[in-house]
Amino acid sequence: MRESNRSRVPAGILAVVLLLAAAAATTAFLAVGPAAQVKIEPGARAIGRKTPVVVRVAEPGKGLVRVRVEFQQGDRFETLAEKSYAHRSALAFWGPRTGRDEIRLEVGRDTVPGLRSGDASIRVTADRVGSW
Numbered sequence: 001m002r003e004s005n006r007s008r009v010p011a012g013i014l015a016v017v018l019l020l021a022a023a024a025a026t027t028a029f030l031a032v033g034p035a036a037q038v039k040i041e042p043g044a045r046a047i048g049r050k051t052p053v054v055v056r057v058a059e060p061g062k063g064l065v066r067v068r069v070e071f072q073q074g075d076r077f078e079t080l081a082e083k084s085y086a087h088r089s090a091l092a093f094w095g096p097r098t099g100r101d102e103i104r105l106e107v108g109r110d111t112v113p114g115l116r117s118g119d120a121s122i123r124v125t126a127d128r129v130g131s132w
Contacts, residue, residue: 036126062129063097073120
């Protein structure tokens with residue numbers, strides 16, 4: 001009878017260890033990584049007729065899904081550029097993935113209708129592959 005009790009203890013310990021390992025692997029796999037890195041590089045300090053702007057976006061973990069560049073002045077928002085990217089499922093280990101991109105555009109009186117003098121900003125939204 002003692003033999004059967006000894007064989008059950010290692011099996012129970014093994015089951016607990018495997019369960020903990022599976023929980024740790026699942027948490028690491030589904031964890032949300034850091035936010036995408038966005039860098040906006042205007043060609044000048046002020047907006048002119050056609051001021052060049054370079055937007056660099058990087059999400060080296062799971063990759064980008066969509067990037068939207070918007071111009072904001074007061075309550076007005078205007079989409080300047082929008083790109084979608086082929087991406088793999090959050091549960092896939094391989095497949096298409098875009099980890100970084102560069103968007104070049106021009107902002108100014110010639111490219112943004114209704115531009116007024118005053119404060120304005122460029123807003124970049126980078127969506128990445130979800131955890132689920």
